[in-house]
Amino acid sequence: MKRYSKITLKNIAESLGISISTVSRVLAGKSEKYRISTKTAERVRLEAQRTGFHPNQIASALRLKRTHTIGLIIPDISNPFFAAIARQVEMEAAKRGYFIILCDSRDSTDIEIEYIALLQARSVDGMIISPVGTSGEHLIALRNAGVPVVLVDRFFPDLPIPYVTSENRSGAFDAVTNLVNHGHRRIACVRGIFGSSTADERLHGYREALKQHGISFDAKLVAGDDFSYDSGYTATKKLFSTASSAPSALFSQGILITFGILKALEEMHISIPEDVSIISFDDHYYTAFLSTPLTTVAQNKESIGEHAVKLLFRQFNRGVDKVTEGVLIPTTLVERNSVGTLQKTLKKFGRDKPSVSKRNRCQNKNKITNERV
Amino acid sequence: MKRYSKITLKNIAESLGISISTVSRVLAGKSEKYRISTKTAERVRLEAQRTGFHPNQIASALRLKRTHTIGLIIPDISNPFFAAIARQVEMEAAKRGYFIILCDSRDSTDIEIEYIALLQARSVDGMIISPVGTSGEHLIALRNAGVPVVLVDRFFPDLPIPYVTSENRSGAFDAVTNLVNHGHRRIACVRGIFGSSTADERLHGYREALKQHGISFDAKLVAGDDFSYDSGYTATKKLFSTASSAPSALFSQGILITFGILKALEEMHISIPEDVSIISFDDHYYTAFLSTPLTTVAQNKESIGEHAVKLLFRQFNRGVDKVTEGVLIPTTLVERNSVGTLQKTLKKFGRDKPSVSKRNRCQNKNKITNERV
DNA sequence: TTGTAAGCGTTATCAG
């Protein structure tokens, strides 16, 4: 690959008959600091302009040990949630004169670890990572090596690594509460991957809501094993395999899961919200246009991206050890048409007897909120 | 920002009591070429392993003038079409040991131009660009400067810059033909931004299909001015403002446009496919789950991304001037339920279309929440 | 007010 001849400080210095340092100084905006004569300064600037000079960032990076680059490692850029975060991160970085190197870990811890090593070799100034694994040792090592790191979406509660994510617990709580308020009591949770803070917190919120409303937790109503379409599909088939134990409402932990659910329900001729209600995490531009406009828990992706960059720059300025806090971004429940009241559901689905009796039993035990049907 | 102490060739050389060059040579896998003794080679490798040495890519880049980095400039990473391309580009690049720097031009030529300059200063080895403007002068300049460039999605027919995009013309042709085969003759085209090859070619295919079926072209049936939600919304309102001239079918040039259309139609209580048929460019994982599962023209995003990287590497190997060809990726028409026969449409829609007058007055732009589209 | 020179960490050339 032939390279075009680049203009360098040396070129300019020579054609002006002055030294490289002088050129460097005025072009770095330090003419005052070094009290360069306005005349030479002007000459330099003109020549730079004329030749279209742009300082070689590689050389600068080598000398300064700052690349003005941050690595962004996410599990899947074609997932609109991460795409939105990436966009915001890119914008915030650009604002500050930084570039981002995009790394798609394809949901693999191995790839993530490899990328981290590669990015380190590239001397990125910091990394924003949405980690996929259940262990964060490699991230600790990274931080110990002095590399500023911010986690997004998923994090490790026990590790002192700054993170920014949604208020997953309360988001889930709100969703499930909404379902309960519509009379549902057999509510299933289709969860994401085990060991991820995101899935764990959402499950936690689900359980809290159940508890608060006097509904006992039933492990059989928790299904799914990752955030994928397939997981949602399989989980749904399983949940509805026995009519008597089928849920009347579903809480889906992610939009991809939801599509799997939708597909499974369609195949089983179960319709929403007549036969079953559903609330899904993640709101996107198309959720309102789906066959049944979905009630969702919207995450503020822009805010997440923005705070991630902020936390990273705070580390640039104050040092890595000085910042360990996490930030939680509120979610909002967006109500649309995928939730119906239990009454209607029962009528249509026609399996009122068994589930009702169960429900009554639960109510009698410890009912906290007033049930409105 | 304090930097951690990195292991360098020098470190290893010193602790082993040998020269830097030797270390460099074995670690670069050139032990054989330089006939390094297996013993020293082994010692070096061990020490490198032990210390966790990774060659500093910045220094290497400065010396070699190869950064193993490619710049990717796209109009909007949160648009799933571009996200999918980005993903593929990232994967193909990674396969070859390259990183990508992600630049979101936010549909602005100015930002695009600025990014190009910045990426040049960073000495990226090449760029993959989805240009936003109607002029490609800056791209020619870039190529003349010796930088390998590949255009994706949009290109400039008159300029000798390699590109890869869908067979937009035949894709549009197929879509419109399908509409015609369902009996439609008043078919509107909601187009993307003027001057973009993408929109122009799709319009071209639309006109060709019309012509082939003996339908005369009516400029009033072409609406829209960019690929956005708003454009689709406004265009649709306009198209249906006069009952007598309203189309019975719509050909939408992009999925975002389509959502605008969907919203507008919903507001006007026009339903699909009973009242109006629609075929949209772009197929995504959710298109089958929309209120009416959409018939679409699917683009092979993976293939586009893959070929873009290929064309770029061909330039790396053969030189920039040696590759100027474009590649066209076939599209496929995915039939779902958004197209009905004209017969039915007329029957249901009726001659009089009472809702039309209402529509005109109902101009209060009802802001759909703050959903970015 | 300006210049000299020493690096930053690699790689390549030239000598041994």
Add this chain to the structure above:
DNA sequence: CTGATAACGCTTACAA
């Protein structure tokens, strides 16, 4: 087989 040494293009003490 191995070692000096000179770049790559920039920044910044230290001189002058």
